[in-house]
Amino acid sequence: MTPAPAAAPPRDRQRGVLLASQWRVAGMAGAACLLLAACCASLALGSVPLPVGTVFEAVFAFDGSNEHLIVREMRLPRTLIGLGVGAALAVAGGLMQAVTRNPLAEPGILGINAGAAFGVVGAVHLFGVVSPTGYVWFAFAGAALSVVVVYLLGGTARSATSPVKLALAGVVVTMLLHAWTTLVLVFDQRTLDEVRFWLAGSLAGRGDTVLALTAPLLLTGLAAGLLVSRQLNALSLGEQMASALGQRTVRVRISCGAIVVVLAGAAVAAAGPIGFVGLAVPHIARALVGPDYRWILAYGVLLGPVLLLVADVAGRIIARPSEVQVGIVTAVLGAPLLIWLVRRRKVASV
Numbered sequence: 423m424t425p426a427p428a429a430a431p432p433r434d435r436q437r438g439v440l441l442a443s444q445w446r447v448a449g450m451a452g453a454a455c456l457l458l459a460a461c462c463a464s465l466a467l468g469s470v471p472l473p474v475g476t477v478f479e480a481v482f483a484f485d486g487s488n489e490h491l492i493v494r495e496m497r498l499p500r501t502l503i504g505l506g507v508g509a510a511l512a513v514a515g516g517l518m519q520a521v522t523r524n525p526l527a528e529p530g531i532l533g534i535n536a537g538a539a540f541g542v543v544g545a546v547h548l549f550g551v552v553s554p555t556g557y558v559w560f561a562f563a564g565a566a567l568s569v570v571v572v573y574l575l576g577g578t579a580r581s582a583t584s585p586v587k588l589a590l591a592g593v594v595v596t597m598l599l600h601a602w603t604t605l606v607l608v609f610d611q612r613t614l615d616e617v618r619f620w621l622a623g624s625l626a627g628r629g630d631t632v633l634a635l636t637a638p639l640l641l642t643g644l645a646a647g648l649l650v651s652r653q654l655n656a657l658s659l660g661e662q663m664a665s666a667l668g669q670r671t672v673r674v675r676i677s678c679g680a681i682v683v684v685l686a687g688a689a690v691a692a693a694g695p696i697g698f699v700g701l702a703v704p705h706i707a708r709a710l711v712g713p714d715y716r717w718i719l720a721y722g723v724l725l726g727p728v729l730l731l732v733a734d735v736a737g738r739i740i741a742r743p744s745e746v747q748v749g750i751v752t753a754v755l756g757a758p759l760l761i762w763l764v765r766r767r768k769v770a771s772v
Contacts, residue, residue, distance in 0.1 A: 446711050453724035457505075460731040464501040465493055467735050469743040499633055500625045504734055504748075505727045506633075506640040507625070507689040508699060512726025513647040514685040515700025516707070516719050520654040521678045522589060528700035529686035531592045532679070535695035536599035537568025538687060539621055543603050547613045554620075555631045558691040562639075565687035569679060571595055623696040623749020625734050636692040643684035647719055650677060654715035696749045698756030699730055705759075 465477045472489055479485070480493035511529065518527040529535065541564020545551040551560065576591035607614045619627075653674050656664045664671050686700070707721035730748065733755065737746035 446717055449710055450720065450724065453721060453728070456728050457724050460728045460735075461501055461505070463735050464504060464731045465497045468492075468497065468738045469745070499628060499630055500734070501731065503628050503633055503636075503692055504625050504731045506637060507693045507696065508727035508730030509644055509723045510640050510685040510689040510726070511696065511699040511730070512703035512707075512722030513644055513719050514682045514689070516704040516715065516722050517647055517650075517654070517678045517682050517685075518700070519704050520658050520715055521675050523658060524589060525705070526701065527589070528697070529682060529690075530596065530695075530697065530700075531589055532572050532682065532686075533568035533592050533595040533599060534565045534683065534686040535690055535697075536596040536603070537564040537566070538562070538690040539617075539695055540564050540568075540599045540603045542617055542620060543606050543613060546616045547606050547610055552616050554628055555635065558632055558635055561691035562687045565690055566683050568595055568599060569683045573676075573679060619747065620694045622747040623694040623752070624747040625693055625730075626745070626747075628692060632692055636688045639684055639688035640692075643681055643688065644723060646677075646681045647685065648723075650674070650681065651716040651719045654678075654719075655713075658713065658715065694747075694749060696730070696752055698752035698759070699726055701756060702759050703729060 462474060462477065465481075466472050466474055470489075470492060472493065476489050477493055480490035481498070484490050484494060514529045515527070518529060518531055519525060521527075522531065524531070538561040541560040541562075542557045544564070545557040545560035551557045572588065572591045572595050575594065576588035607617075653669060656669045657671060657674055664674075689696070703722050703726045704718055706725055707718045711717040711721060730752070733751040734748040737748050737751045740746060
């Protein structure tokens with residue numbers, strides 16, 4: 423009879439854990455370098471390419487020239503919004519995948535995108551609001567209201583917290599809001615002209631005011647998401663296992679839902695409905711660091727902006743001197759990933 427292999431000594435296990443942590447920290451440093459490069463590309467590339475030296479002069483030694491105005495007035499706010507929105511969508515996607523235990527989950531599963539779009543369309547149609555600083559709050563309110571409705575339909579009682587019910591309720595609310603939004607746009611050409619670029623998802627045309635309005639919400643949501651990441655590891659094991667470990671699963675789910683509302687609602691309000699980022703980045707981070715949500719969300723804060731800024735730069739370059747909205751670019755990139763995820767043999771494991 424072959425003896426069973428001996429377990430690794432505690433010292434060897436500790437050494438392995440330390441080595442894994444060192445690699446993860448090194449990966450974070452690499453992701454930070456990628457983020458810095460993406461920021462430089464976002465500031466330098468576009469319909470008017472600028473040298474990197476000119477970009478740094480515009481940021482640190484502004485002299486009022488045309489090149490410096492392009493960087494300061496147009497590209498810098500756009501890049502800063504891309505940083506916040508990309509990080510928010512990535513963390514919100516990670517939270518949704520953990521709470522629903524669904525590898526295809528993203529902020530849109532709770533009707534956030536559809537609710538924000540309906541809020542903006544309603545603001546333009548009913549109240550004539552046409553500036554981003556005016557309808558940003560309507561977008562956030564619509565996102566929050568849609569999530570409340572989804573949770574009420576999906577049930578929050580102890581016997582009705584099934585992620586499947588929550589996802590189905592999200593699909594129903596999303597389809598209903600899409601139908602109402604389309605109905606308004608079909609019969610009101612003025613509203614369609616005002617919101618069609620926002621509905622495509624874009625970082626362009628957002629000034630300092632939009633950034634100032636949404637930045638506190640984005641920062642608060644990111645901090646809260648990172649704080650609950652430890653509890654997500656137990657929740658991802660399943661409802662019964664998490665309860666056996668002493669976790670109050672209902673409270674965790676509601677807290678995560680509120681955080682997702684803040685993150686995705688503010689992101690959609692600032693840049694419009696942008697897909698793919700919340701779906702893809704958690705999977706990329708999971709492939710790099712494993713199933714630990716503490717690291718998945720931490721990596722998402724860095725990799726989400728990288729992905730969004732790269733897509734935004736690509737949209738500026740491929741249609742120069744015009745540009746393709748970043749929401750369209752991410753949708754084109756996201757379709758192959760979605761097909762690949764659906765066809766994976768172990769698609770249910772997150």
